[in-house]
Amino acid sequence: xxxxxxxxxQERRVLQNRCSVVGRELTRLLGEYADVxxxxxxxxxxxxxxxxxxxxxxxxxxxxxxxxxVKSGKSTLVNLIANAYVSPTHFLxxxxxxxxISQRREGEDCRITVYxxxxxxxxxxxxxxxxxxxxxxxxxxxxxxxxxxxxxLTPENIKDKVxxxxxxxxxxxxxxxxxxxxxxxxxxxxxxxxxxxxxxxEYANIDDPVYDTIAQRADLIVFVQSSNSAISKVSGQFLKKxxxxxxxxxxxxxxxxxxxxxxxxxxxxxxxxxxxxxxALGEIRRLGFKIDAEQCFSINLGKVEDSRNAKYADDADxxxxxxxxDEIENxxxxxxxxxxxxxxxxxxxxxxxxxxxxxxxxxxxxxxxxAALLQxxxxxxxxxxxxxxxxLMSGTDMVPLVNPNVPRTVVEGECQxxxxxxxxxLHRSDSEARTIVTDFVRATERLLAARFPxxxxxxxxxxxxxxxxxxxxxxxxxxxxQCGMPSNPIVPERITLQQPNDINLMDGLDLTMIxxxxxxxxxxxWMGHSSEDLVSYLNAAKNRLVGTNxxxxxxxxxxTTALPQILQRISEDNKRVRDQYRTICDDYLQSNxxxxxxxxxxxxxxxxxxxxxxxxxxNDINNINF
Numbered sequence: 240x241x242x243x244x245x246x247x248x249q250e251r252r253v254l255q256n257r258c259s260v261v262g263r264e265l266t267r268l269l270g271e272y273a274d275v276x277x278x279x280x281x282x283x284x285x286x287x288x289x290x291x292x293x294x295x296x297x298x299x300x301x302x303x304x305x306x307x308x309v310k311s312g313k314s315t316l317v318n319l320i321a322n323a324y325v326s327p328t329h330f331l332x333x334x335x336x337x338x339x340i341s342q343r344r345e346g347e348d349c350r351i352t353v354y355x356x357x358x359x360x361x362x363x364x365x366x367x368x369x370x371x372x373x374x375x376x377x378x379x380x381x382x383x384x385x386x387x388x389x390x391x392l393t394p395e396n397i398k399d400k401v402x403x404x405x406x407x408x409x410x411x412x413x414x415x416x417x418x419x420x421x422x423x424x425x426x427x428x429x430x431x432x433x434x435x436x437x438x439x440x441e442y443a444n445i446d447d448p449v450y451d452t453i454a455q456r457a458d459l460i461v462f463v464q465s466s467n468s469a470i471s472k473v474s475g476q477f478l479k480k481x482x483x484x485x486x487x488x489x490x491x492x493x494x495x496x497x498x499x500x501x502x503x504x505x506x507x508x509x510x511x512x513x514x515x516x517x518x519a520l521g522e523i524r525r526l527g528f529k530i531d532a533e534q535c536f537s538i539n540l541g542k543v544e545d546s547r548n549a550k551y552a553d554d555a556d557x558x559x560x561x562x563x564x565d566e567i568e569n570x571x572x573x574x575x576x577x578x579x580x581x582x583x584x585x586x587x588x589x590x591x592x593x594x595x596x597x598x599x600x601x602x603x604x605x606x607x608x609x610a611a612l613l614q615x616x617x618x619x620x621x622x623x624x625x626x627x628x629x630x631l632m633s634g635t636d637m638v639p640l641v642n643p644n645v646p647r648t649v650v651e652g653e654c655q656x657x658x659x660x661x662x663x664x665l666h667r668s669d670s671e672a673r674t675i676v677t678d679f680v681r682a683t684e685r686l687l688a689a690r691f692p693x694x695x696x697x698x699x700x701x702x703x704x705x706x707x708x709x710x711x712x713x714x715x716x717x718x719x720x721q722c723g724m725p726s727n728p729i730v731p732e733r734i735t736l737q738q739p740n741d742i743n744l745m746d747g748l749d750l751t752m753i754x755x756x757x758x759x760x761x762x763x764x765w766m767g768h769s770s771e772d773l774v775s776y777l778n779a780a781k782n783r784l785v786g787t788n789x790x791x792x793x794x795x796x797x798x799t800t801a802l803p804q805i806l807q808r809i810s811e812d813n814k815r816v817r818d819q820y821r822t823i824c825d826d827y828l829q830s831n832x833x834x835x836x837x838x839x840x841x842x843x844x845x846x847x848x849x850x851x852x853x854x855x856x857x858n859d860i861n862n863i864n865f
Contacts, residue, residue, distance in 0.1 A: 254584035257865065261591060262293040264863050268856065275852040278845070282853065284364075285601050289594035291371070292455070295587050300374040300429040301579045302456050307463030308474055312495035312540040316463055317434045319543060319564065323349065323420040324394055326434050327401060337366075337415045337453055338401060339373055340432040342422035349392035351400050352417040358384045363452045366414050370456055373417050374431065385414065392418060424568050430579075433457070450477065455484040455590060458583050462523065465495035466512065470519045478526045487589025489582060490528045491571065492519055492535040512537050533574075536567045588865060595860050602857045609850045616839045619722045623832040626718060631711055631821050643798040645694055646687060647785040650797070653683050654781040658774050666767035668759040673750045675773055676780050680744050683784065687797075688740045695809060701736045701816070708820040715828050722835045731823050737812045739805045744784055747796030753779045 269290055276283035305320075307313045314326035321340050343349050354369045368382050390396045401416055426432060433453060460481065464470050481488070494516040520535050539560050546554075546561035657679045667675070692698060708731055716726040754776050759767030768776075786795035840846045 251580050251584060254581060254588065258293065258584055258587055258591075261588065261863060261865065262290070262297075265290040265293050265591075268859060272852060272856050275849055275856075278849060279605060279853070282598070282601055282605055282856075285594065285598040286856075288367075288455075289591060289598055291367075292587065292594050293591040295456075295583075300431055301458045301583055302370075302374075302431045302433060303425070303459045303461060304433045304435060304453065304457035305461045305463065306435045306477065307493075308465075308470070310467070311463045311465040312493075313463045314434065315540040315544055316461070316493060316495075317432060319540065319547065320423050320425050320432055320568075321418075321420040322423040322426075323392070324397060325392070325401075325418045325420055327397060336413055336436060337449065338434040339370065339415055339417045340422075340426070340434060341373065341417070341419055342426045342430070343419035347419065349421065350419050351390040351392050351396050353388045353390070353400055354414040354417065355386050355388070356384050356414055363449060366449055366452050367456075369415055369417075370453070374429075392420065424572050427572075450480060451484055454481045455594075457481075457485055457488050458579065458586050460488055460490040460528075461493060462490055462519070463493045463495060464515070464519050466497040466515060470522050475522065475526065478523065478528070482527050484593060485586070485590045486527060486593060487529070487586050489586075490523055490530040490534070492516065492523065492530065493540075493567075494519065494535070494537045495541075496537055496539045497541075533570075538564055538567060540564075592865050595863065599857055599860055602853050602860075606850065606853055606857070609846070609853070612840055613846075613850075615722075616836060616843070619718075619835050619839060620832070622718045622721065623715075623828060623835070626711070626714055626828055627825070631707065631817070631824060643785070643794070643802070645690070646797045646802065647795075649686050649690060650683050650781055650785045650795075653679060653686060654777050657682075657777055661770045661773050663770045666759060666769055667773065668767060669754065669756055672754045672757075672768040672773060672776060676748075676750060676754055676776050677745070679777055679780060680748060680784070684742045684744050687744075688738075688742050691739045691742070691805065695739070695806075697736050697738065697809070700813065701733075704813075704816055704820055705731075705733050708824060711824045712827055715824070715831055719831045719835055722839075724831075724835045724838055726831070729823075729827060731820070734816045734819050736809070736816060739809060742801060742805065744796065744801055747800060748780055748783055753783070 265286070269286060272286070276286065303320075305313055305317055314328045317326040317338075317340065318324055318328070325340050326338060354365075356365050358365070365382070365385050369385060372382060390400055401418075420426070422430075435450075435453065462470075462474075462478075464474075494512065496512050516535055516537055520530065520532065523530050542557045542560035543564040546557040657675070661675075712729060712731070716728055719726045754768070757766070757768050757772075782795065784795045784797050786793050786798065836843075
């Protein structure tokens, strides 16, 4: 064994061991974080993709991606490599969807397999799974909705199933075409050639996720340009996209020479060709790819094709060009394909690392979104908490004090009215005298009951509490709208306060003390209770109710007892109404708070667990040793 082979074997073992370690670590992380990532599909998909890339080293296949501008000779090159007519060549744009060409298995016929799906939303993932399936890495999950249609490999079927009409070829249902062929020297040993559409064609879409998907799988890029279709701005965009997904993939350049400028001498034409090739080489290097000058070739692919097809057999120029192509194939085989294990393992590590960089960026983006959501959640919670802490109807907690002069005026006025109705020189019995005093007190009760709603501002208090409730509900609606949620305004029913119509002043009087016993003897005019007695009884009852005008310290029953009892009942009733309004507002605030917060973060505990798990996953990924 030569020294080169020994070094190659050692390098392969080292790379394979590193790939194995990284693959096992990613498999462990997939298992550890499976539950958390169910609710984070973007991170889950990226982690699974990184795990899939890490395990690609276990599969011995090697993907060569053939790309280039429209009409650069890409399809001609693919046909030469495949040693069969697999890619349509025409003066119009022909290749409008990817084709994967591989060598047929022993005992099998050459076939065309068209993969289609009706689920265009998962097109990129389905293509990824199709590639795995073609390479022998079956992925049943994303192949359930993929339909395979097989056809015999014939020029007619190539035209019918591969070329198709442009619009039909661009349908979302078509994924890729797989073609098995006899294959030339470069397609031995499970080498797959991917024939990509020209990315600057009329129907090309450089942002199509298919380009990302396939670019991530390539082990070698063969970039084809021609004298008439050189590297362009769109070519640079694709190479940039390729570098973002697979920066360690090696690149070879095929410069397809068109001899249209036949009037120039050989030296001038060779100089022009060399300048075009060097320009492309510089651009590819500038974009960060590994490419040596030895991997840049100039060849007239049309002449090679004519020579292979035995056209113009006596033309020495064609034979010379065909021989040059054989040398290119031999070089690529000896320097690239024969060294593909080391190259494949190195590229596998490189793109796994790139996928993990994308994954950590995705996790950071998700954590950033979570941080923004948590801030929004906390701000919304604080807004509702501030409303909860604001006192509701604090101004109605106390019932207004009543001026005792108002009840006194009512009592004195009624007393005077009763006195004016007493008939002079008429004596009354005990019961009649007491009835006069009782009637006075009952009439006073009715008058005060009629005046107390006005005196105590009951209607105003009732209205103020209702309006404050409406104001609080409006503040809750405003806070809800400020949080980006539509409100569901409610109009509460107005709650009425009880009226103080059960005033009892008789408890403050002792009729036996106010109206003493006097015997009434018919015919004896000085016997019984005289009109003067009745006036004194009424005044005594009045003074007992409202006190005397002679001393502020001698307050009446209304001020000391009846009125405080009424005010206490009114205060309790105010509290009843306030509590009902507060319950309405609290329930509405809690309902809106829950609705707003649930819309931002449905389950805060699960959200916090997911955030912590994502942070830990990011650290675990950053600690993977490449």
